[in-house]
Amino acid sequence: MAKVEVDGKSLEVKDGEHIKDAIEELGVIIACADGTCGVCRVKIEEGMENLNEINEAEKGMECEEGERLGCQCKILKGEVKVKPVF
Numbered sequence: 001m002a003k004v005e006v007d008g009k010s011l012e013v014k015d016g017e018h019i020k021d022a023i024e025e026l027g028v029i030i031a032c033a034d035g036t037c038g039v040c041r042v043k044i045e046e047g048m049e050n051l052n053e054i055n056e057a058e059k060g061m062e063c064e065e066g067e068r069l070g071c072q073c074k075i076l077k078g079e080v081k082v083k084p085v086f
């Protein structure tokens with residue numbers, strides 16, 4: 001099991017699973033869930049190396065350094081700490 005943390009609250013997520021549902025439960029806004037609206041943008045405070053590679057949808061959104069689209073992230077292992085941008 002991996003763990004995702006948002007503003008000090010955390011949930012467990014299976015290795016290799018999307019973090020979308022967990023971060024939504026922890027307060028991150030998820031809208032389109034397909035990488036086109038950008039409201040799920042999060043700053044990765046710790047554990048970027050534990051996430052999947054940035055995908056085409058995220059490249060198209062031109063996230064700032066250290067940011068990802070929460071709806072597009074899968075956690076591979078370990079722990080990831082994120083902070084909502086919006």
Ligand code: FES
Pocket residue numbers: 029030031032033034035036037038039040041069070071072
């Ligand atoms: S919820 Fe729209 S880009 Fe992630």
